[in-house]
Amino acid sequence: MHQLLTSTEMAKADRLAIASGPFDGIALMRNAGAAVAAIVLERYPHAAVVHILCGPGNNGGDGYVVAKLLAAAGVAVSLWSSGAPRNGSDAALAAAECPLRPKPLGGFEPAPGSVAIDALFGAGLSKAVEGDAATAIARCAEAKTPVIAIDLPSGISGESGKALGPAVRADITVTFFRKKPGHLLYPGRSHCGETIVADIGIPEDVLAAIRPACFENGPALWLENFPQPEVDSHKYARGHVGVFSGGQASTGAARLSALAAARAGAGAVTLLSPGNALQVNAAHLTSIILRKADGFEEAAEFLAERKPRALVLGPGLGTGPQIGDFILQVIGAAGGGVAGIVLDADAISVMARRTEEFFAATRAKDAPAVLLTPHEGEFGRLFPEIAADPDLSKLARARAAARLANAVLIYKGPDTVIASPDGRAAINSNGTPLLATAGSGDVLGGIAAALIAQAMPVFEAASAAVWLHAEAARRFGPGLIAEDLPLALRPVLAELAQVKGR
Numbered sequence: 001m002h003q004l005l006t007s008t009e010m011a012k013a014d015r016l017a018i019a020s021g022p023f024d025g026i027a028l029m030r031n032a033g034a035a036v037a038a039i040v041l042e043r044y045p046h047a048a049v050v051h052i053l054c055g056p057g058n059n060g061g062d063g064y065v066v067a068k069l070l071a072a073a074g075v076a077v078s079l080w081s082s083g084a085p086r087n088g089s090d091a092a093l094a095a096a097e098c099p100l101r102p103k104p105l106g107g108f109e110p111a112p113g114s115v116a117i118d119a120l121f122g123a124g125l126s127k128a129v130e131g132d133a134a135t136a137i138a139r140c141a142e143a144k145t146p147v148i149a150i151d152l153p154s155g156i157s158g159e160s161g162k163a164l165g166p167a168v169r170a171d172i173t174v175t176f177f178r179k180k181p182g183h184l185l186y187p188g189r190s191h192c193g194e195t196i197v198a199d200i201g202i203p204e205d206v207l208a209a210i211r212p213a214c215f216e217n218g219p220a221l222w223l224e225n226f227p228q229p230e231v232d233s234h235k236y237a238r239g240h241v242g243v244f245s246g247g248q249a250s251t252g253a254a255r256l257s258a259l260a261a262a263r264a265g266a267g268a269v270t271l272l273s274p275g276n277a278l279q280v281n282a283a284h285l286t287s288i289i290l291r292k293a294d295g296f297e298e299a300a301e302f303l304a305e306r307k308p309r310a311l312v313l314g315p316g317l318g319t320g321p322q323i324g325d326f327i328l329q330v331i332g333a334a335g336g337g338v339a340g341i342v343l344d345a346d347a348i349s350v351m352a353r354r355t356e357e358f359f360a361a362t363r364a365k366d367a368p369a370v371l372l373t374p375h376e377g378e379f380g381r382l383f384p385e386i387a388a389d390p391d392l393s394k395l396a397r398a399r400a401a402a403r404l405a406n407a408v409l410i411y412k413g414p415d416t417v418i419a420s421p422d423g424r425a426a427i428n429s430n431g432t433p434l435l436a437t438a439g440s441g442d443v444l445g446g447i448a449a450a451l452i453a454q455a456m457p458v459f460e461a462a463s464a465a466v467w468l469h470a471e472a473a474r475r476f477g478p479g480l481i482a483e484d485l486p487l488a489l490r491p492v493l494a495e496l497a498q499v500k501g502r
């Protein structure tokens with residue numbers, strides 16, 4: 001169920017389902033309407049009136065089916081239409097099968113105690129909602145009428161999650177077969193309320209032909225690749241992570257990454273510290289290995305001797321001009337041995353001043369895989385043109401940036417998007433604002449590095465890290481600070497190990 005479909009892919013799913021039978025278009029529409037009607041009856045059994053607002057397309061068609069079924073079940077139904085469906089469409093058939101006569105939408109006023117079914121626009125929304133439909137949306141909002149949206153809250157793009165003008169705020173959104181990106185990307189997600197995916201008889205095997213490239217993030221996407229220690233494992237075989245610390249006044253961020261890497265299963269973690277920060281780092285570390293690394297030569301010695309599988313560069317690293325040289329040199333030297341480098345925070349800001357050299361380094365034939373973890377501000381610095389394009393959704397921005405940088409990207413925020421240069425992307429849905437606390441990004445980088453070091457492919461490692469990070473925060477609950485996150489991973493990891501062991 002974790003695949004997300006674009007409107008083109010969903011139309012293809014409909015077509016393939018119709019071609020393979022037994023349902024034709026109107027039968028799929030009857031199934032869709034029946035699924036919505038069942039949810040209305042279950043969730044709002046005492047509604048005084050159910051208003052059904054039908055648009056001119058097939059989303060409206062679903063509405064006519066709901067009206068017919070609810071009326072047959074004895075519910076007081078009030079049917080409204082913004083215009084007759086196009087002749088010959090499935091919606092026209094559904095309207096013809098409905099015994100109720102619709103009233104013009106302009107007269108719609110929600111009655112007290114009523115519920116509204118939003119069947120105005122779904123996948124076919126092509127511009128901002130105006131006129132009677134916009135007024136109907138506003139009236140539902142003013143009267144605080146509970147709304148069940150069919151497929152998408154009208155006014156929200158299923159592709160981008162953007163509001164193309166006025167948009168319904170639904171309590172429940174019932175979509176069909178699979179969710180769409182707009183159900184998970186903000187602001188769309190906040191307009192959906194609870195999203196329910198209903199089965200309307202489209203067979204699962206149409207997905208093999210569609211090959212979706214976008215997913216809702218969760219264990220189904222990466223559990224297969226999730227590491228499990230082998231019986232004969234030793235600490236270096238479990239993956240060695242190197243984390244670079246900043247100078248003496250900014251060491252905490254790297255230690256958070258290091259501790260998170262250790263908790264996320266790296267067998268060994270080395271903190272590479274400038275000489276002037278060794279004392280302060282030593283005072284705070286116990287199981288983490290501490291090693292002096294002043295400049296590139298000492299870092300290169302560490303790479304050659306200890307052969308770490310993953311590196312974290314950026315948290316607290318500083319933004320001086322020599323840091324940029326250092327990062328480029330490490331990327332250049334890491335190919336071959338290091339499976340992946342996580343570049344976060346200061347590393348992103350520094351590379352934003354030298355994008356040409358940076359992208360040349362990440363695109364080099366023998367470059368290690370790079371994972372970039374920008375928040376909105378850092379994304380804008382490193383990818384200013386992509387960030388400034390108003391037509392792109394967060395999903396499209398993440399994909400374009402991943403391609404440009406030849407790097408996997410964790411584009412952070414309430415709807416974190418993970419994107420791979422090969423076009424795959426995942427949208428995270430278990431985020432919590434509890435994560436908006438200083439240092440939580442440093443922890444995320446450490447978790448991702450640990451999973452890369454344990455041989456997870458980088459896109460899967462990045463996706464798993466984002467999910468684990470959020471899940472740990474949710475379970476810990478209020479009062480969370482970044483220091484709590486590494487230990488809060490424990491119950492989440494324990495549960496995953498159990499599921500994987502089954």
Ligand SMILES: NC(=O)C1=CN([C@@H]2O[C@H](COP(=O)(O)OP(=O)(O)OC[C@H]3O[C@@H](n4cnc5c(N)ncnc54)[C@H](O)[C@@H]3O)[C@@H](O)[C@H]2O)[C@@H](O)CC1
Binds near residue numbers: 032120127151176
């Ligand atoms: N057999 C089928 O085709 C099925 C269709 N389904 C439903 O069909 C929907 C998609 O149907 P459609 O492709 O007809 O699209 P919609 O019903 O979402 O809307 C398209 C219609 O609205 C017009 N329109 C779009 N934006 C507008 C705006 N802002 N102001 C005024 N008019 C606007 C378009 O010109 C078109 O006439 C899905 O969301 C789903 O609810 C489901 O019932 C499954 C089966």
Ligand SMILES: Nc1ncnc2c1ncn2[C@@H]1O[C@H](COP(=O)(O)OP(=O)(O)O)[C@@H](O)[C@H]1O
Binds near residue numbers: 413437
């Ligand atoms: N409102 C929010 N809802 C969900 N997740 C959030 C929210 N705000 C921030 N986060 C998450 O918290 C983390 C913050 O990372 P970052 O901005 O790098 O912080 P820091 O630099 O302080 O470590 C990211 O994983 C981000 O996705």
Ligand SMILES: [K+]
Binds near residue numbers: 121153
């Ligand atoms: K709708």
